[in-house]
Amino acid sequence: xxxxxxxxxxxxxxxxxxxxxxxxxxxxxxxxxxxxxxxxxxxxxxxxxxxxxxxxxxxxxxxxxxxxxxxxxxxxxxxxxxxxxxxxxxxxxxxxxxxxxxxxxxxxxxxxxxxxxxxxxxxxxxxxxxxxxxxxxxxxxxxxxxxxxxxxxxxxxxxxxxxxxxxxxxxxxxxxxxxxxxxxxxxxxxxxxxxxxxxxxxxxxxxxxxxxxxxxxxxxxxxxxxxxxxxxxxxxxxxxxxxxxxxxxxxxxxxxxxxxxxxxxxxxxxxxxxxxxxxxxxxxxxxxxxxxxxxxxxxxxxxxxxxxxxxxxxxxxxxxxxxxxxxxxxxxxxxxxxxxxxxxxxxxxxxxxxxxxxxxxxxxxxxxxxxxxxxxxxxxxxxxxxxxxxxxxxxxxxxxxxxxxxxxxxxxxxxxxxxxxxxxxxxxxxxxxxxxxxxxxxxxxxxxxxxxxxxxxxxxxxxx
Amino acid sequence: xxxxxxxxxxxxxxxxxxxxxxxxxxxxxxxxxxxxxxxxxxxxxxxxxxxxxxxxxxxxxxxxxxxxxxxxxxxxxxxxxxxxxxxxxxxxxxxxxxxxxxxxxxxxxxxxxxxxxxxxxxxxxxxxxxxxxxxxxxxxxxxxxxxxxxxxxxxxxxxxxxxxxxxxxxxxxxxxxxxxxxxxxxxxxxxxxxxxxxxxxxxxxxxxxxxxxxxxxxxxxxxxxxxxxxxxxxxxxxxxxxxxxxxxxxxxxxxxxxxxxxxxxxxxxxxxxxxxxxxxxxxxxxxxxxxxxxxxxxxxxxxxxxxxxxxxxxxxxxxxxxxxxxxxxxxxxxxxxxxxxxxxxxxxxxxxxxxxxxxxxxxxxxxxxxxxxxxxxxxxxxxxxxxxxxxxxxxxxxxxxxxxxxxxxxxxxxxxxxxxxxxxxxxxxxxxxxxxxx
Numbered sequence: 001x002x003x004x005x006x007x008x009x010x011x012x013x014x015x016x017x018x019x020x021x022x023x024x025x026x027x028x029x030x031x032x033x034x035x036x037x038x039x040x041x042x043x044x045x046x047x048x049x050x051x052x053x054x055x056x057x058x059x060x061x062x063x064x065x066x067x068x069x070x071x072x073x074x075x076x077x078x079x080x081x082x083x084x085x086x087x088x089x090x091x092x093x094x095x096x097x098x099x100x101x102x103x104x105x106x107x108x109x110x111x112x113x114x115x116x117x118x119x120x121x122x123x124x125x126x127x128x129x130x131x132x133x134x135x136x137x138x139x140x141x142x143x144x145x146x147x148x149x150x151x152x153x154x155x156x157x158x159x160x161x162x163x164x165x166x167x168x169x170x171x172x173x174x175x176x177x178x179x180x181x182x183x184x185x186x187x188x189x190x191x192x193x194x195x196x197x198x199x200x201x202x203x204x205x206x207x208x209x210x211x212x213x214x215x216x217x218x219x220x221x222x223x224x225x226x227x228x229x230x231x232x233x234x235x236x237x238x239x240x241x242x243x244x245x246x247x248x249x250x251x252x253x254x255x256x257x258x259x260x261x262x263x264x265x266x267x268x269x270x271x272x273x274x275x276x277x278x279x280x281x282x283x284x285x286x287x288x289x290x291x292x293x294x295x296x297x298x299x300x301x302x303x304x305x306x307x308x309x310x311x312x313x314x315x316x317x318x319x320x321x322x323x324x325x326x327x328x329x330x331x332x333x334x335x336x337x338x339x340x341x342x343x344x345x346x347x348x349x350x351x352x353x354x355x356x357x358x359x360x361x362x363x364x365x366x367x368x369x370x371x372x373x374x375x376x377x378x379x380x381x382x383x384x385x386x387x388x389x390x391x392x393x394x395x396x397x398x399x400x401x402x403x404x405x406x407x408x409x410x411x412x413x414x415x416x417x418x419x420x421x422x423x424x425x426x427x428x429x430x431x432x433x434x435x436x437x438x439x440x441x442x443x444x445x446x447x448x449x450x451x452x453x454x455x456x457x458x459x460x461x462x463x464x
Numbered sequence: 465x466x467x468x469x470x471x472x473x474x475x476x477x478x479x480x481x482x483x484x485x486x487x488x489x490x491x492x493x494x495x496x497x498x499x500x501x502x503x504x505x506x507x508x509x510x511x512x513x514x515x516x517x518x519x520x521x522x523x524x525x526x527x528x529x530x531x532x533x534x535x536x537x538x539x540x541x542x543x544x545x546x547x548x549x550x551x552x553x554x555x556x557x558x559x560x561x562x563x564x565x566x567x568x569x570x571x572x573x574x575x576x577x578x579x580x581x582x583x584x585x586x587x588x589x590x591x592x593x594x595x596x597x598x599x600x601x602x603x604x605x606x607x608x609x610x611x612x613x614x615x616x617x618x619x620x621x622x623x624x625x626x627x628x629x630x631x632x633x634x635x636x637x638x639x640x641x642x643x644x645x646x647x648x649x650x651x652x653x654x655x656x657x658x659x660x661x662x663x664x665x666x667x668x669x670x671x672x673x674x675x676x677x678x679x680x681x682x683x684x685x686x687x688x689x690x691x692x693x694x695x696x697x698x699x700x701x702x703x704x705x706x707x708x709x710x711x712x713x714x715x716x717x718x719x720x721x722x723x724x725x726x727x728x729x730x731x732x733x734x735x736x737x738x739x740x741x742x743x744x745x746x747x748x749x750x751x752x753x754x755x756x757x758x759x760x761x762x763x764x765x766x767x768x769x770x771x772x773x774x775x776x777x778x779x780x781x782x783x784x785x786x787x788x789x790x791x792x793x794x795x796x797x798x799x800x801x802x803x804x805x806x807x808x809x810x811x812x813x814x815x816x817x818x819x820x821x822x823x824x825x826x827x828x829x830x831x832x833x834x835x836x837x838x839x840x841x842x843x844x845x846x847x848x849x850x851x852x853x854x855x856x857x858x859x860x861x862x863x864x865x866x867x868x869x870x871x872x873x874x875x876x877x878x879x880x881x882x883x884x885x886x887x888x889x890x891x892x893x894x895x896x897x898x899x900x901x902x
Contacts, residue, residue: 028532034551035796037715043796044548045527048537051512064508068531085507085579122551144716180717180833187719189833228838230684230861230900261500263603263638265645341512378828380840384601384638384647389840389859391828411829411838411859411900461829461838461859461900464684 001026001157002052004165006072008100010054010079011161017083019056022161025298026052026070027340032117032151036129038144044122051340056082060325064343102165105302107295110288113171113199117151120200125149128203129175135212136179136190141223142216143187144180147208149173150195158300166300172291172445173202174434177212181219188225188408190218191377191393195434195445197289218375218394221406228395228410228462234370235412235458236363236398241376241433243352243448248379248388249416250281251448254308255334255346256323257440258383265386265417266314274314275420278356281309283318285333285349291434292349292446299335299344306332308351320346338442345441352449356426363425363454370398371410371460378435386416389461411461419455427452465533467491470515471617473538478619483546484520484559486618488752489513490793496608499586502594516793519545523555529793560775562754565616565624570747574656575609575631582607585633585662592666593637598674600640603647608632609657622754630745631657632882633665641677646842648673648822653745653882672821676842679856682901688817689860689897690846693879693889695820699830699837700806701884703864704735706832708762709799710777719835719865720768728768729868732809735763737772737788739802746802746886755787757802772799805888809874812893819844819851820860826884835864838900858901870895 007024014022029049035042051068052075063082067074129147136145154170174195181188192215194206237245250266258264266274275281285303287293297303299321307315319327320335323346336347364372372395379390392410396403432449465473467489478485491513498506516529519542526549528541549557586607593599611629616622636649650669652660691699712718720728729735739748739757750756753775761769773781774789774797790800822842830837838861845852875891 040553041551042715043525043527044551045529045794045796046541046544046548047528047794048530048532048540049514049794050530050532050537061504062506064506066508066510066512068512068514081509085509122547126551146715187717187834189831222834227836227861230859230898232902258603261601261603263601341510343506343508378825380825380828382647382824384603384636385645387647387824387840387856389825389829391825391838409831409834409836409838409861411825411840411861413840413857413859415857459857459859459901461840461861462898463861464686464898464900 001028001155002070004102006075007159010075011100011159013076013079014056014083015161019058021057023055023299024052024159025340026157028155029339030153034125034129034149036126036133036147039130039133041126049339053340053343054078054082055343056086058086060322062322062343066340100161101163102159103163104165107168110295111197111293113201115200117153117199128208132175132177132208132212135209136177136216138213138216139220141181141183141220142179143182145212146178148176156298158296158298160300164300166296168294168296170197170294171199172197173199175202175206175208175211177215179215179219181223183223185223188219188222190215190222192218193434195291197291197293221394222408225406225408228392228407228460230460230462230464232457232459234367235455235460236370236372237450237453237455238374239429239450239452240431241435241448242373243433243450244376244379244435245390245412246281246353246420246450247348247351247437247448248381248390249419251348251351252381252439253383253386253416254317256317256319256327256329257345259317260323260326264383269314272314273312274417275309275312276423277312278426279309279312279420279423280354282307282354283348283351287350290350290447297333297335298337301331301333301335303333303349318346318348320344336441336444338444342441345439347439347441347444348437348446350432350447350449352430352432353426353451353453355428355430355451358425358427360427360429360452363427363452364398365401367398367401372396372398372403373410373412381416388416389413407462409462413459413461419458422456423453424456425454467513467515467615470533470538471615473535474515474517474542475617475619477542478519484619486518486559486622487515488791488793489515489615490612492610492612494608494610496606497583497586499590499605500602502587502590504583504586514793516791517541517545518559518797519549520557520559521546521549523557524549524552525557526552527796556780559618559620560753560755561620562622565622565750565754568626568749571611571627571629571655575611575629577657582657585660589633589635589662589666592663593635593669596670598639598641598677599637601638603636603638605635608634616754624750624754626749628747630655631660633660633662635665635669637669639673639677644677644679646673646676648676655743655745675844676821676854679854682845682855682858682899684900684902686896687899688815689894690812690814690817690819691892691894692819692821693891694881695823696892697881697887697889698823698826698883699864700889701804701887702826703830703832703835703837705801705804705885708772710771710773710781711799713771714777714780717833723768726768727766728865729763729766730871731766732874733763733766733868733871734761734807736761736807737801737804741803744803744886745880745882748802751787751789752791753789755785755789757787760786772801774799801885803886803888805878806874806890808876808878808890811876812873812891814846814849817846818855818899819846837862837864858899861898861900867894867897
């Protein structure tokens with residue numbers, strides 16, 4: 001995307017200005033979005049995003065600049081500005097002399113699309129989306145169906161003063177269907193949104209009619225559901241996107257972004273037992289075609305499969321370059337950013353609780369009164385206190401070990417380190433689900449996952 | 465190519481092709497200084513901008529945008545927008561006609577100060593927090609400033625530009641007392657750098673987060689609720705605005721759809737949007753389509769007076785446009801508030817109940833379509849007219865419209881919150897809400 005000589009000049013100039021380390025990140029995105037409401041295209045938009053971010057390290061002090069003027073004059077001036085911001089202008093450093101010898105690494109296409117976006121026209125997309133719409137109309141109460149199709153193509157180059165030169169190409173597709181059901185009792189929604197690092201074969205892996213049907217059924221379930229009860233009770237959390245609870249309650253506490261500052265309640269706990277022994281927690285950036293997969297992270301390092309917790313014992317954090325400098329932990333290919341407007345930080349990729357051995361049905365046995373959180377919305381955590389919350393999108397009451405009436409509007413809250421000690425059983429039916437995770441370095445595609453599991457007690461926020 | 469050149473290039477090409485086009489170009493500059501451990505750990509300096517077009521071809525609307533300002537990229541934008549338009553079956557699209565709107569500077573020299581002073585401001589805020597031994601960790605302390613220049617032009621004659629911006633002081637830290645840990649945040653926001661005072665922000669943090677230490681569980685039940693401005697402002701910015709958007713009304717997503725002229729809130733509740741406030745952080749001379757800014761009363765003494773409109777929703781509903789068109793260069797036409805606020809009232813007298821100081825998890829726990837919310841909250845137990853002790857590990861749940869109907873008192877002081885748009889609110893007392901805890 002940029003000439004090697006120019007990249008070399010920028011990095012050298014930064015080194016001459018006294019930086020210990022310089023990194024140039026360049027990207028170009030093509031994004032397309034289609035919003036279809038009740039069969040009609042409401043909005044169709046296409047975009048081209050293009051920019052560069054330059055990050056300099058002076059010890060562990062960081063200066064960052066970004067721009068979307070990528071002319072040689074602009075990039076060299078940007079470098080000057082950064083050096084001036086640090087107040088080290090005019091210094092000539094011996095380390096900056098001599099040429100840079102890049103070790104070039106290019107993506108192998110591990111997550112490359114089978115059906116590229118160019119292979120089908122826009123009408124084709126519209127037809128497939130209309131199948132989702134038709135699928136969602138599972139009853140007369142379904143009043144509106146909205147489908148959003150997102151197509152992202154990102155080309156990335158990361159080059160550093162240490163000779164890293166990594167080029168990656170990332171293609172992602174997501175279909176997001178919202179069904180709105182309404183009767184005299186009110187309005188409720190059902191949402192299903194599969195996404196993968198694939199092209200238009202997403203429609204083959206997740207037939208749109210089936211995606212729509214699930215959204216429609218969820219909306220109907222919520223329409224007849226009663227408000228969730230309030231109080232502390234045992235909760236069985238469903239597989240797939242259910243994993244969002246541990247993304248919030250555990251994952252964020254294991255990123256060096258908070259660990260390095262001792263701002264996580266799980267700082268300095270490597271080798272210690274932090275969870276119940278039925279818990280093994282893994283963050284994998286290499287899952288083929290995973291929504292959160294990529295061959296290189298946004299610091300140019302190859303991604304990997306990182307075992308974070310094994311049988312309850314903390315084995316590793318998620319470590320980016322700055323986190324590694326601050327803590328001494330080995331980098332894990334976890335440096336990620338939304339786009340060039342953010343400096344990278346340590347982030348999750350595809351994170352899941354590994355399958356256990358308890359059959360799913362056994363989880364419900366012996367529960368006198370509890371909640372089955374079959375599908376989940378998003379959540380949030382404050383790493384410093386470990387307090388988290390997340391919303392149940394589809395829930396049922398468990399009575400005497402049996403699933404009974406549906407309930408809506410439940411919010412689960414607690415403190416992460418306590419909740420992971422209370423996981424008493426994990427089933428064997430691991431599934432993954434896509435989501436967008438927002439944090440310091442922006443909003444990123446991640447997968448969360450887990451098998452069905454049982455938490456002995458958790459606060460359920462509903463109607464008192 | 466400059467942004468103005470890009471705009472002119474696109475309009476000229478569009479005219480030549482016989483396409484109606486509206487071009488929005490935004491350019492922004494940003495500076496962020498992050499302090500940690502008594503030193504500046506990160507500085508970010510940035511310039512960013514892009515050009516977005518909305519085209520109308522035979523009544524069909526399409527969009528495209530680019531951050532690359534080369535003739536090839538701009539040509540691609542027009543072609544994509546054209547193709548996107550042809551996908552629409554609806555043919556009622558149009559671009560409003562207009563005239564010269566002028567160049568407006570709403571920021572002036574507000575952000576002018578030496579870099580060193582800005583660094584010292586960030587460092588002073590962190591030092592102010594660390595001076596209190598109960599502060600266990602300062603996670604983030606940041607000074608940030610941003611200025612934005614927006615330029616609008618269309619083949620229908622609209623032409624105008626304005627500049628705005630703000631300076632922000634923000635911190636997030638953990639306080640501890642015995643076994644009790646609380647993470648909180650505090651911010652101050654102004655169009656004048658010199659109006660920020662790190663000492664004041666540090667004191668506000670220590671006060672607001674320190675009062676939550678030693679929290680006890682809350683017994684599940686229904687309580688009178690005193691929502692602080694930060695808490696109610698977030699609910700209003702998300703749920704309230706969604707319901708008022710005429711775009712959502714037309715798409716069958718708003719519970720207020722058939723409630724114009726009816727009582728939808730307590731009679732002491734008046735909700736206003738005013739883009740003309742001189743110090744308003746979201747003030748604007750005109751909206752994203754070039755409609756001149758003016759004050760709008762959405763809810764007056766509990767009665768719903770109007771929805772928020774852009775030209776398209778106003779025409780479709782056959783009413784007056786309120787000038788709430790919104791669009792970023794990457795986005796599509798929507799409706800958005802400017803400075804949205806609840807008219808302060810006669811004051812709140814504490815009796816029995818819960819003061820809700822903050823709400824968390826709004827993106828997942830508040831559903832604006834159903835109006836229902838169930839949210840993690842922080843707060844204080846009120847007994848016998850006084851704050852008794854802090855409470856934790858609980859949620860507050862209800863329906864937003866029911867909440868509005870049960871407002872029993874409003875505080876006298878308006879506080880602005882930038883969490884969900886720029887929203888102003890006094891303290892809001894609600895007769896009863898459902899709390900889930902121990």
